[in-house]
Amino acid sequence: MYQLYELHSAAWAPFLPWLQASASFLEAFENVPSAVPTRHLAAGFQLLVRLWKRYPKPQFGLAKTLIDGHRVAVSETVVLDKAFCRLLHFERATRHSQPVVLLVAPLSGHHATLLRDTVRVMLPDFDVFLTDWRDGREVPLAAGAFHLDDYVAYMREFIDYLGPDLHIVSICQSTVPVLAAVSLMASRGEPTPRSLTLIGGPVDAQREPTTVDELAVNKSLDWFEREMIDTVPAHYPGAGRRVCPGFRQRMAFMAMKADHHLRSHLNYYFDVAAGNTEAAQMHRSFYDEYNAVLDMAAEYYLDTVRVVFQECRLARGTWRVCGEHVRPGDIRASALITVEGEHDDICGPGQTRAAHDLCTGIEASRKHHLTARGCGHYGIFSGTRWRTEVYPRIRSLIYGYTPVPAAC
Incomplete structure (x- = not known):
């Protein structure tokens, strides 16, 4: 094909x-x-x-932002360069000390530029870092395989790099490996991020299943491997790699x-x-x-279908990452914020909110949920309702869990 x-x-x-x-x-x-x-x-x-x-990968094109009424230059810098992902820093030419946010883009077929509006809106208030996933056809075979477990490992490395004072905002598919990474850190007794915001993700795909969820469950893993997996042609750097195109x-x-x-x-x-x-x-x-899409490593795609949708291992408490048991109940120090769209037809109502039931170690006062009325899937992280309704509430909650800098 x-x-x-x-x-x-x-x-x-x-x-x-x-x-x-x-x-x-x-x-x-x-x-x-x-x-x-x-x-x-x-x-x-x-x-x-x-x-x-x-359609080639679009540019972010975020050269400026507005902070306290002043135009401030923004530069896009690669701070960590991994085989399958780059960690980008949208560095602002200002001395303002603002909370650090790791914005985790989904690896589900589109480039991280899908979150351009998400980044644009957050830049005046936060020091933003973003996961920029590579197109599988551009990754040489010598880089090895990329599994869902590797995604979780990337998250742990990025969190370690940025330090425990950061806040994580994860969107769609990324909510599952992000919650797993933070859970593993908590189980090891390591410091966890100050807050964890999960937006429109399949934490428990059993709740209010959508067409996407039903497709994943009604077809066998062999069907997905046969129908959705192909080999990158010879003229690309990743020639020979098995991918979901x-x-x-x-x-x-x-x-x-x-x-x-x-x-x-x-x-x-x-x-x-x-x-x-x-x-x-x-x-x-x-x-x-x-229309600007990327290829996903076959092993990662099939892992996601099996672990997240068919077996719902995170929600059922049966997920092990490289032998370690994923226990969201071990998270205690992080605040939890979940966001869902009332009319989301990709991640049904309740699928993201399920994180509250899993994170039993977080006090009720540090758990927050927002249902965006009238919003579909993309509206909860991009567009008018994101800018005017969803984001202001997320910003206020994150700042509520950010220490006030001591006066000089």
Whole structure:
């Protein structure tokens, strides 16, 4: 399948520049009253380009932020460079002493740039570090395998690097390995982060199962290995690596909401033809990110299907990471914050909140839950409701567990 996908992309590649140039030429006639058919033709060419072009990893593009009314420069720095992940620091040119936050992006088919809005909103208030997962096809075979246990090990290393005074904010899939990493640290008697925020993740996928959960349970692991795993072609650095290709993930997600995506693309066609520039640009911005996907190491993908969804080991208390028993009940010093979306169709209501039942060692007064009314999955970490409703409450809670610096 991977080879066929590459051949298909290569076949379309020579035509895309011509289609784009033709669309730009035809758009020059958009103000001519008799040019309605021309505008529709230009819109059709643009839609074809967007349907068949390849989408590279986007840039974060966060060069500035606003702190106390002043514009402050932001630089993107790699502070730890691992085989499958880079730890990024969005360093701000300011002497403000603010809480350190480790923002953990999900490794579930999209790049960490999916959290661009999450980072942008947090930058004025926090010193933000972010996990930037590598595309599996870019990781040479010599780097070895990458399992779910390795993900947990990465989290422990990143926490050790940043120190125990940090706060963790994990999103979607990342909530499970993050909770495991903190649990293992607590079991060993090591200092744990001041607060742990889990946003829209499958801590217990048995609760209110969604279409995603039902697919994972209704198909065997052999089916996933047969249908979802392929080999990286020869012309990539990771040639020969077994992966779950990003394009397969994207196809699966789009198939679950085929009607929605079809309407969205048809609306884009009509918006371009009618000259609705703002609406067309919103479509482009969303799908530029949505269509930019990465390959996941096969062993990690299959581990996640089995451990998180099929066997629910974290929720059932049966998970062992490299032989160590994962016991969330051992966490005592960290505050727990969970966030769910009322209309989340990827992680159902209760799946993230389940962490409260597992973390029995945390006092009730240090446990907090937020259900974002009217929010779907992406709305709890990106977009208007994230900025105006969800984030202000998370910020207030995190600051409540941050020591006030002593006066000089």
